[in-house]
Amino acid sequence: MDGLFIIFSRQIILGFVRDLQIRRQGGFTSFSALPDRYKELLLSAKEAIENGYNPYTKTKVGAAILAANGKVVSAANVTNKAKWNSICAERAAIVKANSEGMRRFIAIAVIGRKKHDGQTQKRYIFTPCGPCRQFIYEFTKPSRRDIDVIMSDMRMNNILVMKISELLPMAYD
Numbered sequence: 001m002d003g004l005f006i007i008f009s010r011q012i013i014l015g016f017v018r019d020l021q022i023r024r025q026g027g028f029t030s031f032s033a034l035p036d037r038y039k040e041l042l043l044s045a046k047e048a049i050e051n052g053y054n055p056y057t058k059t060k061v062g063a064a065i066l067a068a069n070g071k072v073v074s075a076a077n078v079t080n081k082a083k084w085n086s087i088c089a090e091r092a093a094i095v096k097a098n099s100e101g102m103r104r105f106i107a108i109a110v111i112g113r114k115k116h117d118g119q120t121q122k123r124y125i126f127t128p129c130g131p132c133r134q135f136i137y138e139f140t141k142p143s144r145r146d147i148d149v150i151m152s153d154m155r156m157n158n159i160l161v162m163k164i165s166e167l168l169p170m171a172y173d
């Protein structure tokens with residue numbers, strides 16, 4: 001019981017520290033303050049959540065990428081019984097866009113639904129995982145620009161916009 005309590009407390013503290021880190025980095029904005037094309041991008045990402053394949057997790061994530069040609073490509077996460085085989089929504093969107101001949105990007109939006117104790121964490125902001133950050137960073141080369149990453153909670157009240165170079169300083173290059 002003590003061990004469980006320690007693990008639970010650790011999760012709360014880590015979550016709090018993470019929130020503080022996000023808030024310190026600033027860059028928070030509201031949905032109405034986003035440029036129109038970023039609003040559309042975020043809405044596409046949110047819509048994609050429902051297409052996720054998530055039989056093993058309560059975490060559902062959608063992503064949408066804005067290509068330089070103006071097209072928006074969205075995708076959801078695809079989980080797998082073997083966890084390491086799961087594919088994040090961000091990478092799924094990039095792979096899908098690349099397969100359709102697009103590899104110059106302007107921005108990517110990510111939004112998700114996370115459940116804890118059966119409750120949907122509506123204020124949780126999904127940030128791309130490490131491999132996804134490196135994957136997005138890779139496409140700054142053909143894009144010849146830094147890529148904006150738009151991260152939002154489900155209510156779209158707390159939206160964070162950061163460059164991939166900020167999210168992944170000293171990227172593997």
Ligand SMILES: [Zn+2]
Pocket residue numbers: 088089090091128129130131132133
């Ligand atoms: Zn990821």
